[in-house]
Amino acid sequence: MNTLLLHNATLIDGTGADPRPQTSVLVEDGIIRRVASAENIGRPAEGRVIDLAGMTLMPGLTDAHVHFGAVGVNSLTASSPDDNLTTYVISVIENIELALQEGFTTVRDAGGLDPAFARATEEGLIKGPRILPSGSPLSQTGGHGDRRGRYDENPIRSVPGILAAPVLVDGPEPVRAAARQQLRLGASQVKVMASGGVMSPIDALESVQFTVDEMQAAVYEAEMAGKYVLAHCHTSPSVNNALAAGVRSIEHGSILDEETAKSIVEHGAFMVPTLLVMEVLAKSAEAGEIPHYSQMKLRQVHTQMPVSVDLAAHAGVSLGSGTDILGARQSGRGAELSLKARVIGPMDAILSATRTNAQLFRMENRIGCVKEGMEADLIAIAGDPLGDIDVLADGDNVRLVIKGGQVYKETI
Numbered sequence: 001m002n003t004l005l006l007h008n009a010t011l012i013d014g015t016g017a018d019p020r021p022q023t024s025v026l027v028e029d030g031i032i033r034r035v036a037s038a039e040n041i042g043r044p045a046e047g048r049v050i051d052l053a054g055m056t057l058m059p060g061l062t063d064a065h066v067h068f069g070a071v072g073v074n075s076l077t078a079s080s081p082d083d084n085l086t087t088y089v090i091s092v093i094e095n096i097e098l099a100l101q102e103g104f105t106t107v108r109d110a111g112g113l114d115p116a117f118a119r120a121t122e123e124g125l126i127k128g129p130r131i132l133p134s135g136s137p138l139s140q141t142g143g144h145g146d147r148r149g150r151y152d153e154n155p156i157r158s159v160p161g162i163l164a165a166p167v168l169v170d171g172p173e174p175v176r177a178a179a180r181q182q183l184r185l186g187a188s189q190v191k192v193m194a195s196g197g198v199m200s201p202i203d204a205l206e207s208v209q210f211t212v213d214e215m216q217a218a219v220y221e222a223e224m225a226g227k228y229v230l231a232h233c234h235t236s237p238s239v240n241n242a243l244a245a246g247v248r249s250i251e252h253g254s255i256l257d258e259e260t261a262k263s264i265v266e267h268g269a270f271m272v273p274t275l276l277v278m279e280v281l282a283k284s285a286e287a288g289e290i291p292h293y294s295q296m297k298l299r300q301v302h303t304q305m306p307v308s309v310d311l312a313a314h315a316g317v318s319l320g321s322g323t324d325i326l327g328a329r330q331s332g333r334g335a336e337l338s339l340k341a342r343v344i345g346p347m348d349a350i351l352s353a354t355r356t357n358a359q360l361f362r363m364e365n366r367i368g369c370v371k372e373g374m375e376a377d378l379i380a381i382a383g384d385p386l387g388d389i390d391v392l393a394d395g396d397n398v399r400l401v402i403k404g405g406q407v408y409k410e411t412i
Contacts, residue, residue, distance in 0.1 A: 002405065003047025009380060014354040014369040017345065017388065020220040023330075025057065027376040030405030035372060050400065050412065052380050058106075059370055060105025060129075060377035060403060061139040061331060061392075062357040065251055065322025067133075069112040084160060085104055091164050091328045094129035094258070096121060102333050102395035105377040105403045106130040106174060108189070110230065110251060110322065111137030115186030116161045121259045129409060130187035130377075132361060134230070136164040138218060139180050143168075143209040144197035151222035166193070175210070176217040183225045190222045194231040194249070195238030198281065198297045201347075205255075205297045208238045215245035228273075234301060235281070236260040243267045249360060251322065256300045257310040261315035266356040270360045271317050273309045274324035275339035276327055276332075278302040309343045320360045321353035334392035346389040380412070 004027040009021040011034070011260045013023035024041040026034040034041065043049060051192070071091040090117050092167045096117065099107060118131035135157060138146025145166030156165040164185075169178045179190045192215055196207035203209070207343055223246075231242040236257045239250055243263055250264060253271040264271055282302045284290050290298060313319060323336045341349040358368025380400035383391035391397045401409035 001046075002030070003030055003044045004376075004402075004405065004407075005041065005044055005049045006057055006378065007041070007049055007051050008379070009052035009179065010033070010384070011370060012056060012058040012350065012385065013371065015371070016058040016178070019056070019133055025370060025378065027405050030376050032370060032376050034373050034386070035170040035370060044359070049253040052400070052412070055217070055399065056381040056384055057370070057410070058379060058381065059368055060379050060401070061251045061281070061334065061353045062321070062361070062368070063099070063104050063107040063323050063336075063353070064249070064320045064357050065110045065274050066099070066107045067110060067112055067324065067326055068092050068099070068117070068330070069109075069114070071095065071328045073179065078254070078380060084265045085159065089162060092117060093126055094328070096126050096131070097332045098331055098405065099333060099394075100127060100401060101398070101399055101409055102331065103150045103379040103392070103398035104129050104333060105379070105401070106132070106361065107131040107170045108361060109134050110324070111135070111166070112164055114125040114158075114162055114164045115397055118362070119186065129403065133186060134186050134189055135182040135187040136178075136192040137193055137232070138175060138182075138192040138320055139168055140165045140209050140214070141170055142203060143167050143202060143207075144193040144195065144200045148201070149201065150202060162181060165194070172213045172217040175214045176221055177365055179218040180220040183221065183227065187227070187321050189227050189249075190218050190229045192218055192231045194242045194247070195234045196297075197232065197234070197302055199295055201291070205234055205300060206237075208235075209240055210241070212244045215242060215247060219246040228268045239264065243269060243365045249320070252301075252303045252305070253312060256311055258315065260313060261312045261317055264312065264313055266319045269354070270320050271312055271321040272322040272360070273312075273340065274336075275305055275309070276336040277324035277326065278305055279335075279339060280325060289383055297348075306339075306343050309340065313344045313348070313350065318356055318359065319348075319352050320357045329383040331395060332393055334395065338393050339389050346386050347410050349389060350385060376402055378402040
């Protein structure tokens with residue numbers, strides 16, 4: 001039996017309860033077996049003891065909107081699908097491993113990452129978080145996933161086992177076939193593009209994409225496989241379309257009205273705001289690094305998303321947590337919680353990236369809380385995230401990372 005005692009920490013258990021000082025957690029064979037006061041826990045006869053005095057112990061963080069594969073996808077065009085593939089794969093692996101080192105033990109890919117990377121991570125070939133891949137996102141012609149220039153007839157192609165490029169489909173039956181294909185390839189859920197996007201070149205932010213019938217085809221196929229659909233939606237009309245189709249997870253929700261927020265609650269759906277990427281893109285815009293077609297869309301979303309998060313929180317929407325950050329060497333992922341805490345407070349920000357995401361992933365019986373019987377996904381923080389949520393923005397403050405009972409980082 002592999003035994004590990006995490007001793008004498010202040011525990012934030014991910015249930016919303018107040019922190020518990022001087023608390024210890026006993027892990028056996030990757031499962032949390034006991035949570036008790038440090039003076040009553042008793043030391044195991046065998047195994048390791050890690051003293052966490054002065055540190056905060058909490059569930060491993062989760063990210064419901066990652067794009068590990070977005071490290072230069074636009075260079076992989078239809079005419080040269082093998083350009084820089086070695087560099088691309090190395091950069092993707094670096095993003096995956098960096099996320100775990102910053103305390104993220106489970107993540108949901110929001111499109112673009114081939115499920116082969118998730119399998120390689122599960123097999124231990126890559127030392128990263130548990131990955132729930134979406135494979136290729138589905139987009140209508142001229143939609144957010146259509147990255148072609150106006151007169152380019154050739155979409156970016158996928159590279160099997162490496163790159164899951166967007167699939168352009170129109171009509172319920174082609175959508176159905178595309179959803180089935182992503183599920184066949186190993187997708188844990190299906191991603192659809194239901195509105196215009198900030199960085200896409202030819203669609204308006206207000207564009208409503210895919211009909212209800214088209215999205216229902218994807219939802220049906222996902223549900224028949226025991227899975228669900230997440231939808232890129234910036235505006236209320238696109239959110240309402242997605243909800244009518246049975247979509248479970250609303251991504252971004254940047255420009256909401258009160259009635260739409262209530263409708264999310266009524267449909268039992270989740271919303272995953274992505275504040276960090278807009279903050280990063282806003283700084284890039286100041287440096288003149290954002291294309292002209294995105295600048296006005298970016299200003300609108302950057303301004304409105306915090307307002308929509310506040311509105312959704314007051315309406316009782318189940319708010320998950322996602323970062324949506326792009327590029328090579330994706331660091332500082334925990335800053336999403338800092339930005340969210342400005343709107344909903346530090347405890348609710350932490351819960352969004354632990355308990356609520358676990359519920360969204362349908363993994364609430366495995367991860368997201370520190371209690372007996374749960375998988376031992378745990379992190380120790382140098383500092384008090386409730387007193388200073390910004391400590392989570394710096395991965396160096398994450399001193400201990402445990403996934404499934406295995407220690408992947410220890411800098412105590």
